[in-house]
Amino acid sequence: MARSASLPSTVLVTGGAGFLGSHACVEFLDHGYEVVVVDNYCNSSPQALTRVERIAGRFVGAVYELDIRDRRALSAVFDRHAVDAVVHFAALKSAGGSLRRPVEYYDTNVGGTTALLHSMHEHGVHQLVFSSSCAVYGEAGAGPLDETTAPRPTTPYGASTWMCEQILAEVCRRRPEYTVLCLRYFNPAGAHPSGLLGEDPQGTPDTLMPYVARVADGRREHLTVFGDDYPTRDGTAVRDYVHVMDTVRAHLLALDHLVDGPGMRVFNLGRGRGRSVLEVIAAFSETSGGAVPYVTAPRRPGDVAELVADATAVGRAWGWRPALTLADMCRDAWRFQQLNPRGYAGSERRPEPDEYR
Ligand code: NAD
DSSP, X not given: OOOOTXXXXXXXXXXXXXXXXXXXXXXXXXXXXXXXXXXXXXXXXXXXXXXXXXXXXXXXXXXXXOOTTOXXXXXXXXXXXXOXXXXXXXXXXXXXXXXXXXXXXXXXXXXXXXXXXXXXXHTTOOEEEEEEEXXXXXXSOSSOBOTTSOOBOOSHHHHHHHHHHHHHHHHHHHOTTOEEEEEEEOEEEOOOTTSSOOOOOSSSOSSHXXXXXXXXXXXXXXXXXXXXXXXXXXXXXXXXXXXXXXHHHHHHHHHHHGGGOSEXXXXXXXXXXXXXXXXXXXXXXXXXXXXXXXXXXXXOTTOOSXXXXXXXXXXXXXXXXXXXXXXXXXXXXXXXXXXXXXXXXXXXXXXXXXXXX
16 A cells, blocks of 8 residues: 655554454554564464465564563664654563562563664664554553543553653653654554464463453363452452554554654554453454353552553544444454464464565
């Protein structure tokens, strides 16, 4: 698809092999961008990028296995490619993991972002789309939450993401050449409609839908529902699930809107509709045609009762409105699970760089 000459043409995607990054790469390739990926595969597989290329019918321009905190390696990527804009997905995202390993989370999420900013600065790259999270809101209150709500993160994950936002806001205040679009995702779920790409975290999934999918197909015995005594309609935690395809579509719009002018803008990405854990289980059971066994356990530290977005600002600014429903998310996640019962493990080998062309 042709794009205006003023828009960025080469996009560096950090964490491009991950759940959101891989789906975004498909969209970017489909829309004519040159895509360069860096990822250390700590929560992903290079096979995801092979799938990206199969779906898009185009190659990712270059893929580098590196840790974004490795400034020398990252700088070499900027030396080799004329990067116009960066879409920064690389981070650790497990709330529970962050309670166990807080330093690792601050180091990766905050240290990774500042390392990236150093390389961008050295190479005159000033356009960034940043992945933030509803976790920054924490115990800010019951929704719908808009972007003016003061963040009150409850975990090192949420706090590290909020710190990144504050650093980016400060950079934009001090350096007028920067444009940062900060997208606060609520709960992205679902998969690419082809069934080739989906959410395949390493180890035990921390997000609900891939866990439910693995239980539904028998790969796991049961789901544990943490907390059934929240002040919600059925006692389980309420979140705002938004389809991954809707979520990555917002990133395409973000690339278009990087040219709107300098400074930092923050937008929520959610459907504005809260669903409880039990409602997600019921919706998934309906899709898969089988029961999803679960047990209940006490609330997890750091979890809050409800996080629901008011996402009207991004609708007004960019015309983004989520098109897909919870039933669509379940259908697509289930298709991915059925076609890839062991995730990307055992799928085709990713070619070496010199086998590409
Ligand atoms: P993911 O774990 O699937 O993807 C992150 C990718 O970054 C992985 O491929 C991982 O290997 C890579 N990575 C992590 N640390 C790295 C490092 N130091 N160097 C290089 N690569 C590294 O997660 P995701 O769901 O795609 O999330 C992407 C971003 O969106 C994260 O910042 C996350 O906090 C944010 N987010 C995700 C959700 C969600 O539910 N998926 C919700 C809100 C916000």
